[in-house]
Amino acid sequence: MEPIHLARGLALVNVVVDASFAGVGQAIYDDPRRGRRWAKWAGLGLAGGIVLNVSDAVWSRATKDRTTPLDPSVVLPAHETDVTLQQLAVAAAFVPVWWFGRGVPERLRRKGIDKPNTKLAVPLTIAFAAASAPGWFRHARARAELLD
Secondary structure (H helix, E strand, C coil), rough: CCHHHHHHHHHHHHHHHHHHHHHHEEECCCCCCCHHHHHHHHHHHHHHHHHHHHHHHHHHHHCCCCCCCCCCCCCCCCCHHHHHHHHHHHHHHHHHHHCCCCCHHHHHHHCCCCCCCHHHHHHHHHHHHHHHHHHHHHHHHHHHHHHH
């Protein structure tokens, strides 16, 4: 498989994981028991971390023969720093959504809508995927270019 195709496939996995974090994390608010919510959020974080680590392991394994070992003194390559900054920017962009949308579930509940956080999770998931996709695909392109 060509590195760019593998990198794009893994970027798609990362977009889905990011969007799932946002959507499922919002839907968990409908669980009335606070302790169960924390357990679900912890499980979600663990599962997402595993998926992202497997994604990186697949990339490393597939490109092992094409890359030279990194110097251990190098902390973060430039493209990894770009991903980190992009994720921080996406998270910061969603702070106003969180701040202004705090009362929306309660207003929907008063209108008789059952499990309003689950209903809000769908548009939030789509918005988060749309916001994070360009950064992940830019990261995929940078990863593939490092092998050329």
